[in-house]
Amino acid sequence: MSSEQQDQPTDRELVERAREGDQVAFGLLVRRYQRPAYAVALSVVGRHEDAEDAAQEAFLVALERLEECRNPERFGGWLLTIVRNRSKNLIRRETLRETDEVPAGTRSRTPTPDRVTETAELRQWLERAMQELPDVQREIVMLHDLEGWKHREIAERLELPAGTVRSHLHFARKALRRTLRDLPGGRRGEEETQ
Amino acid sequence: MTDRFDGQARESLEVDMEIHGMLRTFDPALHDPGYWTRFGNTVLASAARELGRRRRLVPMTVTEVLMGWGRTLVPTALVAAALAGLVLVNGGNGTEPAPLGIEEMLVSELEGLTILQLSLPNAPENPLALMAEMF
Numbered sequence: 001m002s003s004e005q006q007d008q009p010t011d012r013e014l015v016e017r018a019r020e021g022d023q024v025a026f027g028l029l030v031r032r033y034q035r036p037a038y039a040v041a042l043s044v045v046g047r048h049e050d051a052e053d054a055a056q057e058a059f060l061v062a063l064e065r066l067e068e069c070r071n072p073e074r075f076g077g078w079l080l081t082i083v084r085n086r087s088k089n090l091i092r093r094e095t096l097r098e099t100d101e102v103p104a105g106t107r108s109r110t111p112t113p114d115r116v117t118e119t120a121e122l123r124q125w126l127e128r129a130m131q132e133l134p135d136v137q138r139e140i141v142m143l144h145d146l147e148g149w150k151h152r153e154i155a156e157r158l159e160l161p162a163g164t165v166r167s168h169l170h171f172a173r174k175a176l177r178r179t180l181r182d183l184p185g186g187r188r189g190e191e192e193t194q
Numbered sequence: 195m196t197d198r199f200d201g202q203a204r205e206s207l208e209v210d211m212e213i214h215g216m217l218r219t220f221d222p223a224l225h226d227p228g229y230w231t232r233f234g235n236t237v238l239a240s241a242a243r244e245l246g247r248r249r250r251l252v253p254m255t256v257t258e259v260l261m262g263w264g265r266t267l268v269p270t271a272l273v274a275a276a277l278a279g280l281v282l283v284n285g286g287n288g289t290e291p292a293p294l295g296i297e298e299m300l301v302s303e304l305e306g307l308t309i310l311q312l313s314l315p316n317a318p319e320n321p322l323a324l325m326a327e328m329f
Contacts, residue, residue, distance in 0.1 A: 018245075018248075019248065020248060020249065020252045021245045021246065021247070021248030021249030021250075021251075021252065022245075023238065023241075023242070023245050026238070026241060026245060027234065027238055030234045030237050030238065031230075031234050034230060034233050034234055034237070035221075035230065038222070038233075039220070042220055048222060052222075052233070055233075056233070056236060056237050056240070059237045059241070060237065060240055060241055060244070063241050063244050063245070064244055122216065122219050123219040123220065126216055126217070126219060126220070141213065141217070142217065142220070144209065145209050145210050145213040145214045145217055146214060146217040146218065146220065146221065148209055173210055173213055176213055176216065177212070177213070180212070180216065
């Protein structure tokens with residue numbers, strides 16, 4: 001948990017209030033985890049629209065099943081498990097629907113229409129690079145380097161040893177840097193300043 | 195192995211800004227600053243029904259039930275008392291109808307003399323009239 005969150009109600013408090021239908025408490029949980037939930041969903045489905053659907057659905061499923069969250073202080077990890085499962089189900093459903101129409105492996109490569117062409121191009125490259133990573137590495141690098149989660153948080157919420165998290169992060173970064181080197185025109189880190 | 199592990203630990207302690215810059219292209223808020231607010235609002239709107247259901251299921255203690263009744267009964271009693279007070283105050287100023295005796299009610303619309311009048315000592319001397327009234 002970041003220092004900003006230390007002054008705020010804990011996950012346990014918010015989950016207990018949300019179980020009684022407290023809208024403010026549930027709203028705080030949504031705001032706290034909407035970005036990581038989306039990041040995890042995107043790391044599985046690879047497409048913005050699907051990630052958005054999976055993440056939003058996961059919050060609703062989590063609310064309906066709040067009684068099943070036996071460790072409310074670990075709500076984050078529990079929620080991300082739901083996000084991961086919803087995302088995988090979404091892919092399974094779409095694969096069944098598209099099997100005969102689209103060549104395997106191309107569905108998630110379609111980039112989301114972006115307003116900035118360069119961003120879209122970089123994104124396309126990144127999507128390819130991300131698809132090459134194992135699921136767990138995609139998730140870890142998104143949570144750490146995009147959402148700014150600490151190793152300890154990732155380890156707790158993904159229920160992995162901290163050393164394993166560090167190792168996965170190391171290899172994921174290495175692969176992504178390799179992708180950056182291969183970018184046409186060498187546009188390294190251009191998006192950093194935006 | 196230890197060196198490699200320590201190297202990874204040192205390397206991964208902080209967010210890699212180069213990787214972060216790349217991954218930010220995945221953030222929907224990059225070109226749409228209101229995205230996360232809308233995302234949260236959409237989830238909350240869809241969750242409203244379930245939250246409402248949960249609120250209704252919250253078990254109430256005896257004290258809460260009594261307090262709940264109190265919240266309804268006290269204002270109702272106050273309003274009733276105020277209305278009664280108003281009626282009483284207004285009632286004191288009005289002109290009261292004159293009381294009507296039972297005897298007067300019985301004879302008020304009769305024509306001719308009543309038995310009572312005919313049996314009085316100073317009644318008109320008309321035995322037929324008295325007989326007609328009696329039979």
